[in-house]
Amino acid sequence: MDARTRILARVRRALRERPKALLPEHPHLLPKEDPLALFLDRLRENGAEGHLLDEEGARALLQGFPGAAFGRGVPEAFRLLPELPPEEAPLGVSWALFAVAETGSVALSGEDGRKAQLLPPTHLVLVEAKRVYGTLLEALQDLNGLPSALGLHSGPSKSADIGQVMVKGVHGPGRLIVAVLL
Amino acid sequence: MRAKAKLYPKEAARLLREKPGVREAVTGATLHFERNRLKAYAEVPIEEWRERAKAVKDHVLTHLDHYLELAERRLRENGVQVHWAETPEDAHRVLREVVHRRGVKRAVKAKSMLTEELGVNPLLESLGVEVYETDLGEYLIQLLGEPPSHIVGPAIHLSLGEIQKLFHARFGTPLDASPEALAQVARRVLREAFLSAELGLSGANFLVAETGTLALMENEGNIRLSTSLPKVHVAFVGIEKLLPRFADLALFLPLTARAATGQRLATFVSLIQGPAREGEEGPEEVHVVLVDHGRTALLHDLEAWETLRCLRCGACLNACPVYRQTGGHPYGYVYSGPIGAVLDPGLLTLEEAYPLPYASTLCGACYEACPVKIPIPRLLLTWRHRAAEEGLTPSWEHGAMRAFRKVMESPALYRLFSKGLRGLPLPQDLLPLLKAWTEGRGPLRPSPKPFHELWKEVADGR
Amino acid sequence: MRVALFITCLADQFYAEAGVAAVRLLRALGVEVDFPEGQTCCGQPAFNAGHWDEARPLAKRTLEVFEEAEYVVLPSGSCASMVKNHYPELLPGNREALAMAEKTYELSQFLVRVLGVEKLGEGLKGRKVAYHHGCHALRELGVREEPLLLLQNAGAEVLPWEAWEECCGFGGLFSVKLPEVSLAMADRKLATLPEAEVLTSTDAGCLLHLSGRMGKKGLGLRVAPLATLLWEAYAG
Ligand code: SF4
Numbered sequence: 001m002d003a004r005t006r007i008l009a010r011v012r013r014a015l016r017e018r019p020k021a022l023l024p025e026h027p028h029l030l031p032k033e034d035p036l037a038l039f040l041d042r043l044r045e046n047g048a049e050g051h052l053l054d055e056e057g058a059r060a061l062l063q064g065f066p067g068a069a070f071g072r073g074v075p076e077a078f079r080l081l082p083e084l085p086p087e088e089a090p091l092g093v094s095w096a097l098f099a100v101a102e103t104g105s106v107a108l109s110g111e112d113g114r115k116a117q118l119l120p121p122t123h124l125v126l127v128e129a130k131r132v133y134g135t136l137l138e139a140l141q142d143l144n145g146l147p148s149a150l151g152l153h154s155g156p157s158k159s160a161d162i163g164q165v166m167v168k169g170v171h172g173p174g175r176l177i178v179a180v181l182l
Numbered sequence: 183m184r185a186k187a188k189l190y191p192k193e194a195a196r197l198l199r200e201k202p203g204v205r206e207a208v209t210g211a212t213l214h215f216e217r218n219r220l221k222a223y224a225e226v227p228i229e230e231w232r233e234r235a236k237a238v239k240d241h242v243l244t245h246l247d248h249y250l251e252l253a254e255r256r257l258r259e260n261g262v263q264v265h266w267a268e269t270p271e272d273a274h275r276v277l278r279e280v281v282h283r284r285g286v287k288r289a290v291k292a293k294s295m296l297t298e299e300l301g302v303n304p305l306l307e308s309l310g311v312e313v314y315e316t317d318l319g320e321y322l323i324q325l326l327g328e329p330p331s332h333i334v335g336p337a338i339h340l341s342l343g344e345i346q347k348l349f350h351a352r353f354g355t356p357l358d359a360s361p362e363a364l365a366q367v368a369r370r371v372l373r374e375a376f377l378s379a380e381l382g383l384s385g386a387n388f389l390v391a392e393t394g395t396l397a398l399m400e401n402e403g404n405i406r407l408s409t410s411l412p413k414v415h416v417a418f419v420g421i422e423k424l425l426p427r428f429a430d431l432a433l434f435l436p437l438t439a440r441a442a443t444g445q446r447l448a449t450f451v452s453l454i455q456g457p458a459r460e461g462e463e464g465p466e467e468v469h470v471v472l473v474d475h476g477r478t479a480l481l482h483d484l485e486a487w488e489t490l491r492c493l494r495c496g497a498c499l500n501a502c503p504v505y506r507q508t509g510g511h512p513y514g515y516v517y518s519g520p521i522g523a524v525l526d527p528g529l530l531t532l533e534e535a536y537p538l539p540y541a542s543t544l545c546g547a548c549y550e551a552c553p554v555k556i557p558i559p560r561l562l563l564t565w566r567h568r569a570a571e572e573g574l575t576p577s578w579e580h581g582a583m584r585a586f587r588k589v590m591e592s593p594a595l596y597r598l599f600s601k602g603l604r605g606l607p608l609p610q611d612l613l614p615l616l617k618a619w620t621e622g623r624g625p626l627r628p629s630p631k632p633f634h635e636l637w638k639e640v641a642d643g644r
Numbered sequence: 645m646r647v648a649l650f651i652t653c654l655a656d657q658f659y660a661e662a663g664v665a666a667v668r669l670l671r672a673l674g675v676e677v678d679f680p681e682g683q684t685c686c687g688q689p690a691f692n693a694g695h696w697d698e699a700r701p702l703a704k705r706t707l708e709v710f711e712e713a714e715y716v717v718l719p720s721g722s723c724a725s726m727v728k729n730h731y732p733e734l735l736p737g738n739r740e741a742l743a744m745a746e747k748t749y750e751l752s753q754f755l756v757r758v759l760g761v762e763k764l765g766e767g768l769k770g771r772k773v774a775y776h777h778g779c780h781a782l783r784e785l786g787v788r789e790e791p792l793l794l795l796q797n798a799g800a801e802v803l804p805w806e807a808w809e810e811c812c813g814f815g816g817l818f819s820v821k822l823p824e825v826s827l828a829m830a831d832r833k834l835a836t837l838p839e840a841e842v843l844t845s846t847d848a849g850c851l852l853h854l855s856g857r858m859g860k861k862g863l864g865l866r867v868a869p870l871a872t873l874l875w876e877a878y879a880g
Pocket of ligand 1: 441491493495496521548554
């Protein structure tokens with residue numbers, strides 16, 4: 001007998017005649033009134049920067065950087081900086097699958113390219129306003145066809161492991177900028 | 183990890199005596215966590231969340247065979263290689279194979295309590311693999327050769343000064359380097375490791391059966407990096423970590439974050455469905471090792487199985503006034519604090535861990551904090567009862583309890599005892615207790631007359 | 645109304661005045677008070693330490709002693725919780741245990757919830773009080789507001805105390821099995837103590853432990869059981 005068989009047999013033996021607990025349904029949440037405003041608030045509270053912009057505004061935001069590593073999903077219109085390898089780029093630009101207002105999160109697909117999401121010190125995420133969900137539950141229930149990896153980013157990389165002092169930019173990007181595209 | 187839980191009383195006393203700084207650092211950090219948790223709980227209908235989370239976990243645990251098989255199927259469909267491990271040796275075998283086949287020289291590791299249980303680091307080191315703990319706190323204690331002292335903040339027992347000294351000796355940074363400067367040094371060393379490691383190791387906060395999703399939570403980005411950059415990712419998952427539905431994450435991710443650090447969500451959440459697909463960046467191989475290591479035995483235990491709901495959020499540690507005095511080291515095993523006190527006897531044996539259930543005043547703060555409502559005080563009592571039944575407690579204790587019962591069973595003896603407190607000799611068995619009491623608190627000062635003697639006077643209206 | 649006073653062993657021995665105060669107060673409020681003579685200890689020390697075989701006979705005899713009582717009132721939160729919450733666990737299927745659990749109250753709980761008394765008098769006017777929430781009163785019995793209400797309505801100023809809901813480190817046998825940890829907990833509690841005239845709590849054990857530690861550290865604050873202060877609230 002292998003480990004799998006033995007483990008499953010022991011689980012079954014343990015559960016024999018055990019009363020079964022019911023699985024509760026997901027709650028029915030009221031939709032958030034103004035998810036965009038909430039999203040921007042929460043981003044700020046999380047230590048990230050959020051902007052509500054049109055295409056021009058987003059392009060202007062990018063102009064401040066000398067070069068960037070781009071995610072695969074970033075539309076041509078925003079690839080206006082010299083492209084650099086993510087290991088060296090001062091900026092990573094990603095195209096989010098969706099965003100969640102209540103937690104101030106952007107969802108990033110592995111398909112878009114993970115290095116641009118993680119290696120540069122600053123991460124700029126573009127997300128369409130219509131892809132901003134009020135709640136995490138709505139967002140997860142709506143998702144079909146999961147990517148190989150989905151990252152939810154809700155702020156800059158941080159740690160308080162050194163003497164309880166909050167430090168930004170440990171490992172991941174120390175700055176998160178989110179441009180919500182109108 | 184070798185358990186030294188038996189030594190808890192001695193180790194706790196020694197730590198308080200020899201390293202008073204630990205108490206200060208741990209109290210400060212846990213109170214900070216605790217205040218944040220309270221604020222975060224107050225913001226949501228927390229009782230409803232806790233009830234729901236408990237119900238979902240109880241459902242999974244009472245259907246565990248079904249969900250394990252479902253998860254395995256989904257993982258395989260996602261291209262993940264699934265392994266089962268009853269023992270640390272089983273888990274080691276998986277690692278050995280990967281290391282040899284892929285010629286692994288370097289591994290980056292995301293903080294995982296389960297890998298502590300399994301002794302993953304010593305095994306890899308014995309295979310000649312350089313292992314980098316990449317969580318900043320975990321990296322610090324790896325440099326010091328210490329085990330973690332807290333589930334969420336493994337280095338909360340260290341003061342800034344100690345870390346400055348460590349980095350000074352190790353990397354030549356100035357003794358007054360700022361936390362930012364120290365973090366930048368660690369970032370540089372570990373960035374190099376991320377980029378060159380062939381193997382990434384992690385645990386998992388959850389494994390969703392419906393979709394075969396591994397969910398991991400963190401604030402630094404090291405988990406995303408460890409599971410994204412190396413060509414192979416191996417995740418160790420306790421069999422109790424399952425969730426039924428993908429959308430259950432909408433409850434469990436925020437609940438765990440609120441309980442652990444008071445955040446609405448961890449800064450980074452990784453939801454992993456398998457290896458990189460055609461043309462994508464990411465690991466070529468993903469392995470999931472489903473680990474038992476004592477969990478099925480706990481599941482079998484009708485009085486203790488509820489501990490398996492644990493999310494490893496650390497909220498009970500932060501709430502625990504006993505834990506706060508010493509941090510996790512004296513507990514002598516991977517899990518410390520209230521959850522350690524009820525989990526370790528189950529994962530090890532009661533004989534190895536019997537002092538831990540006594541590391542509590544039964545104050546109940548842990549239960550109020552626990553996001554899945556594990557009745558820790560009740561479980562502590564259960565383990566104590568078993569320890570007493572099995573004769574594991576010190577013999578003086580049993581003697582004292584028997585003497586106590588005999589005295590209290592008879593009002594006449596009780597009255598004699600009452601006189602004894604006021605001058606007559608007391609039963610020998612109770613003397614060690616008296617001594618332990620008076621050393622830190624001065625002599626006992628009974629009321630001039632006990633109430634049962636005063637009653638007559640009061641009854642007469644005097 | 646008739647109440648049986650369960651003084652509990654620690655209060656009997658170390659805070660006898662709490663019993664006197666409780667009797668006077670209850671009588672003053674028109675309640676007849678009995679003191680069943682056979683009473684000793686509820687068995688909590690043995691139960692909490694896991695020695696249930698030693699605790700059981702004590703629980704059983706306590707049930708007998710108080711069988712006739714209409715209400716049982718204790719000037720102790722943790723012993724009240726032992727009776728209310730743990731007797732039914734210790735003696736599964738025992739109907740007397742359930743019956744006693746029903747009719748047992750901690751003193752302030754009894755005053756507010758059963759008698760409906762919220763104001764005892766003005767006897768504590770201007771007194772600065774530090775209140776320690778005994779863990780079992782607070783978390784097992786849910787006695788949080790009652791003592792505060794009674795103290796404040798009598799004119800006392802209950803001072804803010806960061807650590808007032810934290811365990812003091814007594815814990816019965818805990819205090820002698822792990823004396824260093826127990827003392828460190830007391831020290832944390834005392835280090836945050838506000839500038840009060842009197843420290844009070846529902847629980848004799850906590851007070852005994854804290855006052856002992858205070859004595860050792862040369863802190864000279866008055867320590868009084870809640871019952872005593874409540875009587876002062878009434879009698880001035
Ligand atoms: S027992 Fe509860 S509070 Fe403690 S770590 Fe587990 S889930 Fe968190």
